[in-house]
Amino acid sequence: MPDNATRVLILGHGAMGRAFETLLSARHDVAVWDRDLVTGVETQPLEAAARGREVVMFALPSNPHDELAARLAPCLATNALCVSIAKGLDARGRTPAQVFAQHFGPRRDWAFLYGPMLARELQAGRPGFAMAASLRPSAGARLQALFAGTALHLDCLDDVHGAAWAAILKNVYVPLIGAADGLALGDNLRGFLVAEATRELAGIVEAMGGRADTAYTLAGLGDLVTTATSASSHHRRLGADLATGDATQLAASGANIRSEGVHTVAMVRAHALFAWERFALFALVCDFLDDPARLQAGLDAYLARRFAAPTGR
Structure with a gap:
C-alpha cells in the first residue's frame, strides 16, 4: 500500500460500491460497510466502521442518506470527506445535497459525483466521467487526487x-x-x-x-x-x-x-x-x-x- 494511501469507507456493496472498490483498492486502504435490506443486519456497526476513515462514499440510494448522515456526523473526524452518487429524492422530497447540507454543514468537506459512470464499464476498466460537485474547492481537489490514475475522470463544479x-x-x-x-x-x-x-x-x-x-x-x-x-x-x-x-x-x-x-x-x-x-x-x-x-x-x-x-x- 502506498505511503499516501487514503483510508476510504464505501457504504453499500451493490454495483457502484463494487466499482469504487475495484477502482480504489490498489492505491488506497478501502473498507466496505453494508446492511441487509431484509433483516437490517449491518456488516459491522456503522460508527465503528467509520472510525479513522478519511473519505466516506455513499454508494446507496437517497432514502437512507438522512439516517446514515445523522449517525456519521458526530463520529467522523473533522477533516473527513463525505461523497455520494445518489440521484433520487428521499421520502420528504429532499435531494441528497440538501440532506448533506443539513447534517454536515459548511465546515466539513462533502461532495457528489454525477456523470456518465456506468458501474459495469468502470469495473471492466473502461473510462467514466463525472463532475465532483461541492461548495468547497478542497473537496473537489481531494476527489481528483483520490481517483488519480484510475479510469474515473473528474471535473470540478461548485454548483452542488x-x-x-x-x-x-x-x-x-x-x-x-x-x-x-x-x-x-x-x-x-x-x-x-x-x-x-x-x-x-x-x-x-x-x-x-x-x-x-x-x-x-x-x-x-x-x-x-x-x-x-x-x-x-x-x-x-x-x-x-x-x-x-x-x-x-x-x-x-x-x-x-x-x-x-x-x-x-x-x-x-x-x-x-x-x-x-x-x-x-x-x-x-x-x-x-x-x-x-x-x-x-x-x-x-x-x-x-x-x-x-x-x-x-
Whole structure:
C-alpha cells in the first residue's frame, strides 16, 4: 500500500460500491460497510466502521442518506470527506445535497459525483466521467487526487445543488426517450427529445436555485445521453416496456434504483417542489406515466405546440 494511501469507507456493496472498490483498492486502504435490506443486519456497526476513515462514499440510494448522515456526523473526524452518487429524492422530497447540507454543514468537506459512470464499464476498466460537485474547492481537489490514475475522470463544479437537481431530474426524461425508441419512432425524434429535455432541465435547475448551464455538464447532458441510449439502462427499458403495454418492471421496482425517475415524478407532484405544469416535456412525462396509452397523442400535441406557426396580426 502506498505511503499516501487514503483510508476510504464505501457504504453499500451493490454495483457502484463494487466499482469504487475495484477502482480504489490498489492505491488506497478501502473498507466496505453494508446492511441487509431484509433483516437490517449491518456488516459491522456503522460508527465503528467509520472510525479513522478519511473519505466516506455513499454508494446507496437517497432514502437512507438522512439516517446514515445523522449517525456519521458526530463520529467522523473533522477533516473527513463525505461523497455520494445518489440521484433520487428521499421520502420528504429532499435531494441528497440538501440532506448533506443539513447534517454536515459548511465546515466539513462533502461532495457528489454525477456523470456518465456506468458501474459495469468502470469495473471492466473502461473510462467514466463525472463532475465532483461541492461548495468547497478542497473537496473537489481531494476527489481528483483520490481517483488519480484510475479510469474515473473528474471535473470540478461548485454548483452542488444545481448538479444534484440536474442528475436527479434527467432520470425523469429517460423513460420518455426509451418509450419513443420502444415504439420505433426514429433516431431523429430521440435527438430532438434529448435536446428538448436538456433545455427544459436547464430551466428547472435555475428555478431551483442552481445555474442553468449546469444542465449542460456531465451531471446533466452527459448523464442524460448515456442513460437514454445505454442498452443496459433500467430507466430506458422501463419507458420502452410501458409504451408497448408491459408495466411489469414498474410494478416490481417501486421506488428503488430501477425507477428513480418515476419516484422523482411522484415526489415532485406530492410535495409541489416546483411548478412542474409550466414545463411541457415534464408534464408530458407525467401524462405518459399516468396513462402510457396516451403517449402518441401527447407527443403529437407537444410537437404541434412546439412548432406552431407564429401568428401574425
